[in-house]
Amino acid sequence: MISLTHPPQLSTLPINSPLPKRNLTGSSTGARVFLAPNREKSRYICNCSAADHPQSQPGRSQRPRKKTQQLDADKKDGIDPVGFLAKHGITNKAFAQFLRERFEILGMHRNVQHRVDYMEWAPGARYCSLVGDFNGWSPTENSAREGHFGHDDYGYWFIILEDRLREGEEPDQVYFQQYNYVDEYDKGDSGVTIEEIFKKANDEYWEPGEDRFIKSRYELAAKLYEQIFGPNGPQTEEELEEILDPETRYKAWKEKHKDDPPSNLPPCDVIDDGKEHDEFDIVTDPAWQEKFKSKKPPIAYWLETRKGRKAWLKKYRPGIPHGSKYRVYFNTSAGPLERVPAWATYVIPEADGNQSFAVHWEQPPECAYRWRHKHPPKPKSLRIYECHVGISGQEPRVATFNEFTENVLTHVKEAGYNAIQLIGVLEHKDYFTVGYRGYSLLQVTNFYAVSSRYGTPEDFKRLVDEAHGLGLLVFLDIVHSYAAADEMVGLSFFDGSNDCYFHSGKRGHHKFWGTRMFKYGDHDVLHFLLSNLNWWIMEYQIDGFNFHSLSSMMYTHNGFATFTGDMEEYCNQYVDKDAFLYLILANEILHVIHPNIVTIAEDVTLYPGLCEPTSQGGLGFDYFVNLSASELWMSFLENVPDHEWSMSKLVSTLTGNKSSADKMLLYAENHNQSISGGQSFAEILFGSATTEEALLRGCSLHKMIRLITFTIGGPAYLNFMGNEFGHPKRVEFPMSSNNFSYSLAKRRWELLEDGFHNKLFAFDKDMMKLDIEERILLRGSRGLPNIHHVNDTTMVISYLRGPFLFVFNFHPTNSYGRYSIGVEDAGEYQESVHASKGPIVLNTDEEIYGGQELIGRDQYAQRTISRRTDGTRFCLEVPLPSRTAQVYKLTRILRI
Numbered sequence: 001m002i003s004l005t006h007p008p009q010l011s012t013l014p015i016n017s018p019l020p021k022r023n024l025t026g027s028s029t030g031a032r033v034f035l036a037p038n039r040e041k042s043r044y045i046c047n048c049s050a051a052d053h054p055q056s057q058p059g060r061s062q063r064p065r066k067k068t069q070q071l072d073a074d075k076k077d078g079i080d081p082v083g084f085l086a087k088h089g090i091t092n093k094a095f096a097q098f099l100r101e102r103f104e105i106l107g108m109h110r111n112v113q114h115r116v117d118y119m120e121w122a123p124g125a126r127y128c129s130l131v132g133d134f135n136g137w138s139p140t141e142n143s144a145r146e147g148h149f150g151h152d153d154y155g156y157w158f159i160i161l162e163d164r165l166r167e168g169e170e171p172d173q174v175y176f177q178q179y180n181y182v183d184e185y186d187k188g189d190s191g192v193t194i195e196e197i198f199k200k201a202n203d204e205y206w207e208p209g210e211d212r213f214i215k216s217r218y219e220l221a222a223k224l225y226e227q228i229f230g231p232n233g234p235q236t237e238e239e240l241e242e243i244l245d246p247e248t249r250y251k252a253w254k255e256k257h258k259d260d261p262p263s264n265l266p267p268c269d270v271i272d273d274g275k276e277h278d279e280f281d282i283v284t285d286p287a288w289q290e291k292f293k294s295k296k297p298p299i300a301y302w303l304e305t306r307k308g309r310k311a312w313l314k315k316y317r318p319g320i321p322h323g324s325k326y327r328v329y330f331n332t333s334a335g336p337l338e339r340v341p342a343w344a345t346y347v348i349p350e351a352d353g354n355q356s357f358a359v360h361w362e363q364p365p366e367c368a369y370r371w372r373h374k375h376p377p378k379p380k381s382l383r384i385y386e387c388h389v390g391i392s393g394q395e396p397r398v399a400t401f402n403e404f405t406e407n408v409l410t411h412v413k414e415a416g417y418n419a420i421q422l423i424g425v426l427e428h429k430d431y432f433t434v435g436y437r438g439y440s441l442l443q444v445t446n447f448y449a450v451s452s453r454y455g456t457p458e459d460f461k462r463l464v465d466e467a468h469g470l471g472l473l474v475f476l477d478i479v480h481s482y483a484a485a486d487e488m489v490g491l492s493f494f495d496g497s498n499d500c501y502f503h504s505g506k507r508g509h510h511k512f513w514g515t516r517m518f519k520y521g522d523h524d525v526l527h528f529l530l531s532n533l534n535w536w537i538m539e540y541q542i543d544g545f546n547f548h549s550l551s552s553m554m555y556t557h558n559g560f561a562t563f564t565g566d567m568e569e570y571c572n573q574y575v576d577k578d579a580f581l582y583l584i585l586a587n588e589i590l591h592v593i594h595p596n597i598v599t600i601a602e603d604v605t606l607y608p609g610l611c612e613p614t615s616q617g618g619l620g621f622d623y624f625v626n627l628s629a630s631e632l633w634m635s636f637l638e639n640v641p642d643h644e645w646s647m648s649k650l651v652s653t654l655t656g657n658k659s660s661a662d663k664m665l666l667y668a669e670n671h672n673q674s675i676s677g678g679q680s681f682a683e684i685l686f687g688s689a690t691t692e693e694a695l696l697r698g699c700s701l702h703k704m705i706r707l708i709t710f711t712i713g714g715p716a717y718l719n720f721m722g723n724e725f726g727h728p729k730r731v732e733f734p735m736s737s738n739n740f741s742y743s744l745a746k747r748r749w750e751l752l753e754d755g756f757h758n759k760l761f762a763f764d765k766d767m768m769k770l771d772i773e774e775r776i777l778l779r780g781s782r783g784l785p786n787i788h789h790v791n792d793t794t795m796v797i798s799y800l801r802g803p804f805l806f807v808f809n810f811h812p813t814n815s816y817g818r819y820s821i822g823v824e825d826a827g828e829y830q831e832s833v834h835a836s837k838g839p840i841v842l843n844t845d846e847e848i849y850g851g852q853e854l855i856g857r858d859q860y861a862q863r864t865i866s867r868r869t870d871g872t873r874f875c876l877e878v879p880l881p882s883r884t885a886q887v888y889k890l891t892r893i894l895r896i
Contacts, residue, residue, distance in 0.1 A: 106531070107343030107448070110362060112178040112306070114316050116161040120341055121524055123155025124497030125330040130159055131338065132326030132357075134319070139329045139336070142319075154524070155495075163316035172315075178305065179312040182365045189307045197305055201298035309365070324360040332496025340446060340489050342501075342528065345539075346457055347446045349429045349489050356429070356445075356489035361457055369461040373468040375543060376418075378596045381777035382623070382716040383768060384475065385417040386670055388424050389454045389463075390431065391731055392721065394749055396742035398431070401450075401459035405466050407749070408721070412472060415724055415761070416768025419473035421546055423671060425460070426479065427451045429486050432733035443484035443515060445491075447532045450540075457539075464541050473543040475598065476536055480529050480582075481553035482515035492516050501525055511558050518553070521578035530586060537594055544598030547586075547621070551605045553579045563605045570607055580619070587620030598622050600665060600716075606656075611663035623665045623716050626656045630669050633705055637684045642697075642812040647792045654712050655787070662782045664714030668705050671720050671731070681705065682726040697812075699756070700851070700883040702726055703763050703844040707885050708808055710767055712785055712799065715777045722747045725761035759850035766842060766849075770887070776801055788822055788870040796880065798822075798870070803890035804841070805829060809880040815854075818877040822870025829876055829888035830861045841887040854881040862888065 108118045118130060128151065129143035144150035144157045151157045165171065173194050202211055213220045225233060234240045244252075250270065267288035271281045320326065325348075327338045340347055344358035392408050393399030412420055427446035431453065450460045464474045483501070484490040491501045502508040502516040510517060518525055536542040551559025555574045563569050590597045601610045601621040612618020632653045636645050656664055669681050679687075686698030706724075710717050728751075732744035751757040770776040779802035780786060789798035795811040798821045807821055823829070831841050845851035862876045869875035878886065 107341065107345070108320075108360060110181050111160075112181065113176060114163040114172075114179055114312060116163075116318070116320055116362075118159040118161065118341075120157050120328055120343070121155055121528070122157060122328075122330055122495035122500065123524075124495035124500055125155075125157065125332050127329075127331035128157035128159065129329045130161070130320075130326055131329045132320070132324050132360075134321060134324040134326065134360075161319040163312075163319045166315060166317055169315045174305070176302075176305075177307070178303075179307050180309055181312065182368075189311055190304055192304060194305060197301050201301040204301075205295070205298050318362075320360050320362075322360060322362045322364070325357045326360060327355075327357050330495055334493075334496040337493075337496055339494055342446075342491055342494060343448050344446055345448050346452060347427045347449045347489070348452050349427065349445065358446075358449075359452075363458065369458040369465070371461070371465055371541065373465050375541065375596065376468055376471045376473055378473070378543075378598065379418050380715065381771055381775065381783075382419055382473075382598075382665070382718075383417045383771060384419045384421050384665070384716065384718040385412045385415065386421045386423065386667075386718055386720045387412075388671065388721065388731075389422065390424060390451075391733075391745045391747060393746055396746055398453050398742075399746075401455035401463045404454075405459075405463045409463075409467055409470055409472065411749070413470045414765070416765050416772055417719070418471065419475055419543070420467060421475040421477060421718065423477040425450055425454075425476060429484055429489050432735040443482075443486070443490075444479045445484045445486055445489045447483075447528075448535055461540060468541070473598070474541075475544040475546055475600070476542050477548050478533070478536075478545040479548045480518070480532070480586075481547070481549045482510055482513070482517055485509070485514055485516050490516075501528070507556065510552060511560060513552075513558075517558075519578070520553070520576065520582040526582060526585065529582065530589060533586060533590060534593065537590075537597065543596070544600065544622075545590075546600040546602060546625075547583070548602055550583070550601055550603040550607075554583075554603070554605070554607065559604055567608070570605075583619045583621075584614050588614045591620065600625060602627070611660055621663075623663050623714070624660070625665045625667075625718075626654070626713065628653050628656070629666055629709060629713075633668055633681065633709075637681065637701075642810075643795075645795065645810055647790050647795055647797050647810065650708075651712070651787060651790050651797060654709065655784075656713070658784070661714050661784050665716035665718055666709050666713035667718035667720075668709040669720060669723055670718060680723060680727060680730050682723065682728050683730055686726070687728045695756075696852070697883065699726075699760065700844065702760065703849060704808060704810065704883065704885045706764065707767055707842065707844065707887075708797070708806075711770065711776060711801065711806055712787070715783050717777070719764075722749075724764040725752055725757045727751070756850060759848060763842070763844065763849040770804075770842070774804070776804060779804065786824075788872065794819075800824065805876070805888040805890075806885070807878060807880060807888070808885040809882060811882050813882055815882045816880040819880045820867075820869050820875045820877055822868075822872035822875050823864055823890075824872050824874070825890055825893055826864045826866065826874045827890050827893040828861055828863050830891045831855070831859075831886050831888050841889045843884070843886045845881055845884040845886075851884070852881070854884070855879050855886075861891075864894070 105117070106119050106121070108116060111117045120128065122128060127143065129139050129141075131137045131139050131142075135141040142159055142161055144159050149158070202214070206214070228243075267285035268282055271283060326341075328341045330337045330339065338355070340356050340358050346359040346361040347356060348359060349356045387404070387408065389401060389404045390398045392404045409420075426444045427449040428443050428451065429445045430443065450457055454460070467474050483492070485492050487493045494500045498504045498508065499519065501518060501522075503519045508517055508519075509515070518529065520526065520529075533545065536545075549559075554576055555561070556576055557574050561569075561574070587599055590599060599621045601619065601624040603610060603624065604627050606624070607619070609616075609618035610624045611621045614620040632650065636650075654666065655661055682698075682702060685702050686695050689695040689698055706719075727748060729744055729748070732738060732741075734740040734742050734745055738744075752761060777783065780800070785799040785801045785806070787797075787799040789796065791797075794814070794816070795809065796816075796819065797806075797808045797810070799806050800823065803825075805821065805823060807819075809816065809819075831843055843849075843851070843855060845854055847853045859879050862878055864874040864876055866873070867875050876888070878888070880886075
């Protein structure tokens with residue numbers, strides 16, 4: 001891809017070279033030429049800058065600003081010098097542009113010059129080629145060329161797959177003939193011949209007389225030859241005498257022409273200070289330099305030579321057709337290897353027991369998916385519905401993207417959520433690794449590929465597009481904290497070396513899971529991971545990422561250590577500083593390129609500064625997950641009798657660190673509680689209930705747990721698929737322990753027709769309406785509730801969010817007829833059983849939600865009493881049946 005946003009830079013690489021350009025930035029003090037003073041130094045390098053500094057002294061560069069001045073400027077701009085970006089002086093936009101360019105050339109991409117370019121990073125390989133059904137799996141037919149045209153010093157290999165001429169067709173007249181493959185693919189040829197276009201380009205570009213050497217190509221070479229050797233110079237190599245070095249020849253020429261008039265001299269000169277060194281400054285004539293800079297290549301005429309897709313189809317057939325199976329072949333110190341390319345976008349992992357292979361996905365543009373909907377606006381509060389596509393169906397098999405689009409998205413919208421978070425989308429070798437031993441241990445093998453189990457890339461694009469059409473954001477569970485240890489399909493030992501993408505030795509393996517750990521200090525690994533984030537946004541229009549299991553990457557002990565909150569635990573010898581720098585870069589670059597992106601940190605250690613700005617030394621995430629909440633609920637339900645639940649512990653765990661609670665994402669349970677090795681809350685509460693009393697207990701606690709988790713925390717809430725209606729069974733993926741059964745790897749949507757589960761779903765929908773209609777998650781100081789009543793004896797919790805009062809009675813047996821709760825405003829508070837009957841407030845005990853409806857109609861409205869309670873001037877005396885929760889709304893304020 002050619003970027004026109006920055007001025008071009010000169011380089012020693014070919015114009016269309018796909019190899020990465022490094023260290024090509026020019027000097028900031030003007031043009032500079034390096035001359036070798038003797039024959040041993042035979043390498044000549046020229047760095048040119050478009051900037052002109054006529055007042056700068058030759059041989060000197062401008063003095064850098066003093067450090068104190070830089071610090072003052074940073075402080076004025078609101079940047080703390082301890083922040084990573086300010087400290088290292090990184091220009092994010094330029095780096096982002098670099099990432100875009102790097103992304104465009106790595107992997108397999110269609111080139112406009114009737115070919116496909118393939119580029120791979122494998123520094124440990126000695127030979128590289130592509131093998132597949134398109135070339136009979138031959139390791140020699142499509143290989144990287146020798147030298148820098150095939151690979152560079154940094155381990156990047158480049159292979160060209162030329163399209164094949166059809167029978168009876170002649171090659172193009174010019175080697176740079178381009179075709180419209182995707183952009184304007186239906187545009188026909190202009191009908192203008194190459195000769196006509198060249199004539200128009202030359203007439204516009206060259207001034208009279210300047211095209212002299214273009215028309216007579218050998219005249220310039222002949223004149224240079226005559227100037228160096230004279231009119232009767234040597235005719236053979238044996239007659240050639242020793243050629244003096246450039247410095248000596250320049251000084252001789254200078255002496256010879258010292259008396260020439262200025263009109264006969266070139267518009268530039270070398271400043272010679274008399275000292276012997278390799279570097280000389282050049283001064284140029286400003287008028288000549290401006291004239292040179294104003295010249296622009298006739299790109300418009302070159303683009304006019306492009307032909308339409310029909311012309312390409314008539315003349316060529318693709319060198320690697322759409323749907324071709326392929327792998328990359330390496331010759332390494334360990335012997336020949338075949339690997340699935342690291343940048344492959346569609347992979348079939350171990351099909352029918354055979355080795356995995358990549359699939360070249362290049363649909364004709366007329367068949368490619370066309371986006372119909374824009375990104376929904378970024379909401380101020382998030383109600384996230386966590387999903388796994390494979391288990392989203394009712395049948396005991398792997399569900400597809402299309403089935404999810406048709407059957408689940410509408411349910412998510414009806415349930416009142418505004419975002420979905422997809423897990424298990426990135427390609428992974430084993431289906432069951434999403435839920436292995438109770439962990440969400442997704443062992444990703446191919447980071448740029450959607451899982452082929454669920455469908456094609458076009459199917460996934462349709463899923464995202466339809467979600468956007470329903471107003472749902474789409475988040476992806478991204479796993480950059482580790483990778484699968486599989487060698488045949490993953491990145492482990494990718495080029496035959498142990499340390500290509502990962503650390504070597506023990507550091508390169510997770511202490512408990514055996515997965516491979518990235519070496520984030522390697523620039524090329526950084527490029528791979530950062531470009532991966534940009535890929536999912538640009539290719540699939542993803543709206544955000546949940547960064548999975550950050551503690552695995554942030555510490556060399558992989559987070560398996562005791563954290564007491566002591567600050568020393570976050571900065572000791574076990575901290576992986578390179579991983580922290582990667583997270584800072586990822587957040588900074590993502591938010592610069594895509595301002596509306598959402599990033600969520602899943603870190604069990606709750607590292608301080610997760611959601612602080614990167615310019616202030618933070619990691620820059622938008623939200624962090626409070627993982628302790630679900631663990632506490634699970635502990636209460638499994639290990640603590642109902643009457644021993646601690647309300648103080650419950651509140652302190654759900655609210656977390658109050659200094660950052662406004663960035664907190666809470667959930668009662670996510671997929672970790674519902675997958676293999678664990679039980680869902682519904683399964684614990686009423687999965688085996690045999691009596692009416694047990695069923696009532698489970699139903700009551702299920703609603704109360706969800707309501708308090710939803711309303712007591714920060715502006716983000718997450719729910720795992722099916723839990724909103726009390727899905728009674730955990731998910732168990734097919735594996736050897738269950739004879740690879742799919743009986744539990746599904747969702748029982750038919751339960752929504754059952755009265756019991758439908759009532760739970762009705763409650764969940766009305767609970768979501770608290771935020772949809774009343775913006776409940778944004779009310780309160782800094783969007784947080786005012787928790788003013790926590791009583792461990794009565795097991796009652798109460799808090800305020802704006803005009804809303806929340807009251808919970810967790811006591812298993814005690815009911816209270818007139819329980820005093822403090823409120824800030826005098827007036828009338830009303831409770832309603834349903835939105836259609838009054839203000840949108842809730843009572844978990846209503847019959848429509850599966851309750852007993854113990855509160856009489858005459859008790860719906862409550863008026864305050866002028867009595868100091870809970871540190872407030874007024875109070876309400878409300879009825880509180882056991883295991884119930886009520887939400888009251890201030891409907892009328894009384895002036896006292």
